[in-house]
Amino acid sequence: MRLTSFTDYGLRMLMRMASDPDRAFSTAELAEEFRVSRNHLAKIMQRLARGGLVETRRGGGGGAVLAVRAEAIPLGAIVRLLEEGQPLVECFATDGGDCTIEGSCRLKVRLRRAQAAFLADLDRSTLADIALPCPVST
Numbered sequence: 001m002r003l004t005s006f007t008d009y010g011l012r013m014l015m016r017m018a019s020d021p022d023r024a025f026s027t028a029e030l031a032e033e034f035r036v037s038r039n040h041l042a043k044i045m046q047r048l049a050r051g052g053l054v055e056t057r058r059g060g061g062g063g064a065v066l067a068v069r070a071e072a073i074p075l076g077a078i079v080r081l082l083e084e085g086q087p088l089v090e091c092f093a094t095d096g097g098d099c100t101i102e103g104s105c106r107l108k109v110r111l112r113r114a115q116a117a118f119l120a121d122l123d124r125s126t127l128a129d130i131a132l133p134c135p136v137s138t
Helices: 005-019 027-034 038-050 075-082 108-122
Strands: 054-057 063-066
Touching: 005 027, 005 038, 005 063, 005 075, 027 038, 027 063, 038 054, 038 063, 038 075, 075 108
Parallel strands: none
Antiparallel strands: 054 063
16 A cells, blocks of 8 residues: 555655644644645645644744644544545546456455454554654754
8 A cells, every 4th residue: 555645745744743742843844854845735734734733833933733632543543534636546536437357356345344443453553653763952
């Protein structure tokens, strides 16, 4: 299975936030750390906020903080949220895609089982399990 860069960076952002849960992180700061577009991370942060995983605060001292303890966030839930709307294969799309072998395909059910197993395995771990080590202050 291949995850989108959207999910990859979302996981990285959450891993960083879980390393220091009392601190607010700005998208500019995270964008610099991960060397990626601030606009891209802002879109990811919006999805995480809509999903109830982070809270965003405006103004001085603002930024994003975890809305839920890292121990209470299964990795599978994060991937489901961030991969929403990204079907594994075309025929998994809500409109069914443009598959010419629909009805006689024996692959679809196997892919669904594999995807479910993948997510179930991720659900056995939490964000706390993958939090980045706390940075060393100098």
